Amino acid sequence: MIQLIRGFKDILPDETQTWRHIEDTAIALFQSFGFREIRLPIVEKAELFQRSIGEHTDIVEKEMYTFEGSKKELITLRPEATASVVRSYIQQKLYAKEPIQKLYTIGPMFRRERPQKGRYRQFYQINAEVFGIASPYIDAQLIFMLWTFFTRLEITGLSVQLNSLGCPACRPTFKEALASHLASKNGKLCSDCVRRQDKNPLRVLDCKVPSCQEVIGDAPSMADYLCEDCARHFTSVQSALASQGIPFTLNPRLVRGLDYYTRTAFEIQTNALGAQNAIAGGGRYDKLVKMLDGPEQPAIGFAIGLDRLVALVMQGLAQKELTPDIFIAALGEETREKTFEWSCALGLEGIRTEIDFSNKSLKALMKRAHRIGAANVLIVGTQEIEEGAVLLRNMQTKEQVAIPIEGMVNHIKKYLTTQDGVV
RNA sequence: GUGGGUGUAGCUCAGUUUGGUAGAGCACCUGGUUGUGGCCCAGGACGUCGUGGGUUCAAGUCCCAUCACUCACCCCA
Numbered sequence: 001m002i003q004l005i006r007g008f009k010d011i012l013p014d015e016t017q018t019w020r021h022i023e024d025t026a027i028a029l030f031q032s033f034g035f036r037e038i039r040l041p042i043v044e045k046a047e048l049f050q051r052s053i054g055e056h057t058d059i060v061e062k063e064m065y066t067f068e069g070s071k072k073e074l075i076t077l078r079p080e081a082t083a084s085v086v087r088s089y090i091q092q093k094l095y096a097k098e099p100i101q102k103l104y105t106i107g108p109m110f111r112r113e114r115p116q117k118g119r120y121r122q123f124y125q126i127n128a129e130v131f132g133i134a135s136p137y138i139d140a141q142l143i144f145m146l147w148t149f150f151t152r153l154e155i156t157g158l159s160v161q162l163n164s165l166g167c168p169a170c171r172p173t174f175k176e177a178l179a180s181h182l183a184s185k186n187g188k189l190c191s192d193c194v195r196r197q198d199k200n201p202l203r204v205l206d207c208k209v210p211s212c213q214e215v216i217g218d219a220p221s222m223a224d225y226l227c228e229d230c231a232r233h234f235t236s237v238q239s240a241l242a243s244q245g246i247p248f249t250l251n252p253r254l255v256r257g258l259d260y261y262t263r264t265a266f267e268i269q270t271n272a273l274g275a276q277n278a279i280a281g282g283g284r285y286d287k288l289v290k291m292l293d294g295p296e297q298p299a300i301g302f303a304i305g306l307d308r309l310v311a312l313v314m315q316g317l318a319q320k321e322l323t324p325d326i327f328i329a330a331l332g333e334e335t336r337e338k339t340f341e342w343s344c345a346l347g348l349e350g351i352r353t354e355i356d357f358s359n360k361s362l363k364a365l366m367k368r369a370h371r372i373g374a375a376n377v378l379i380v381g382t383q384e385i386e387e388g389a390v391l392l393r394n395m396q397t398k399e400q401v402a403i404p405i406e407g408m409v410n411h412i413k414k415y416l417t418t419q420d421g422v423v
Numbered sequence: 424g425u426g427g428g429u430g431u432a433g434c435u436c437a438g439u440u441u442g443g444u445a446g447a448g449c450a451c452c453u454g455g456u457u458g459u460g461g462c463c464c465a466g467g468a469c470g471u472c473g474u475g476g477g478u479u480c481a482a483g484u485c486c487c488a489u490c491a492c493u494c495a496c497c498c499c500a
Binding site for chain 1: 424425452453456458459460461490491492493494495496497498499500
């Protein structure tokens with residue numbers, strides 16, 4: 001037996017309803033906030049991610065699926081969407097027509113990590129990005145939209161974690177202060193953090209090793225080092241969020257995994273999925289467009305982890321099964337031609353119809369109809385065809401009525417609507 | 424990449440300690456009811472015991488390897 005690849009998964013019909021529901025909810029909401037869909041390739045040049053995400057991030061160092069293309073250039077299965085959106089914004093010169101672009105995209109991402117609950121090597125995200133707006137109000141609006149999204153999905157147990165990562169003007173000062181603090185605690189850091197200390201000291205703030213937690217406890221906080229502009233921006237975001245009643249927690253240790261973030265960073269966390277508690281995250285990346293050879297345009301965006309979200313939604317309400325309105329129980333080969341024709345005609349009318357083409361006893365057919373949850377069974381034997389009327393049985397009330405073959409589809413339509421009215 | 428747990432029927436699992444004819448419940452099929460579902464009763468089908476090797480007269484059971492799933496570390500959505 002050929003099995004699927006480690007860390008990948010099939011999404012079966014029992015789940016796809018939920019996926020579609022979530023995607024529909026997101027699309028409807030995002031569109032009301034002025035977002036338009038963009039669809040991008042799932043492969044890009046490796047360089048795009050190296051330059052945007054950062055050489056010294058775990059994603060780039062060890063998690064990307066990279067292979068050699070025909071002209072021996074390195075090609076990567078995208079590990080995230082923002083880089084591609086930015087690339088497209090620049091390459092297609094979307095800014096020329098209108099610098100302000102609000103875009104969303106839905107699709108798979110790939111990272112070679114050890115699979116775990118809520119973590120797959122191919123995982124799905126809904127991304128939303130806003131280009132060309134520097135105002136803190138868009139930060140707040142984006143978070144407001146994200147919060148509304150989860151509210152509409154009736155997800156509970158969520159929190160918004162908020163932080164500011166500063167900008168190139170103030171972050172270096174903070175990095176220095178942090179580095180000297182860490183250096184003073186030499187010997188108390190875990191091996192990973194010793195490595196991070198030089199390359200990316202901010203990451204140490206995120207470490208969960210108890211001994212590191214101690215060191216972090218009295219470490220300097222970014223909030224104390226924000227420059228005037230960043231501080232004002234951050235305050236405005238907070239008051240705008242508060243004015244909309246969005247509950248948020250200031251989390252000075254919230255660090256994004258990608259190097260391109262500046263200023264506002266946020267994450268939506270759940271308490272219901274074990275260790276994989278982040279179901280959405282994002283932030284501002286004001287320098288990235290320029291960094292990738294585009295114009296100087298500010299930007300902000302977020303990503304929602306669909307796999308985890310589906311798991312949450314499935315924990316809640318059971319999804320509605322799509323059950324047949326009509327099950328055609330055809331008795332014997334002599335009825336096949338007619339019942340086949342009717343099943344097509346009913347399907348055309350939007351009536352969910354199921355038919356069994358095998359030669360089974362009526363008992364077996366009734367059993368199957370019951371099993372798949374059919375609301376009604378159309379019983380058709382040679383006798384019915386001769387008499388010009390077939391039997392329609394309501395599986396719940398057990399009531400059976402004769403339906404004339406002449407104009408049958410209309411009769412059934414009428415019957416179903418009165419049925420809905422009664423129920 | 425590191426550590427723990429688990430792989431036996433379509434599903435949930437027992438059997439592994441102490442090697443000796445592969446099991447239960449649910450689901451499925453047939454019949455009881457000659458053309459009517461759910462409940463009941465009777466019968467039936469379904470397994471290379473994850474895979475490969477080894478030990479043994481004999482392996483689901485012991486040993487080695489390997490794969491997959493799973494949880495945690497790590498990372499992140």
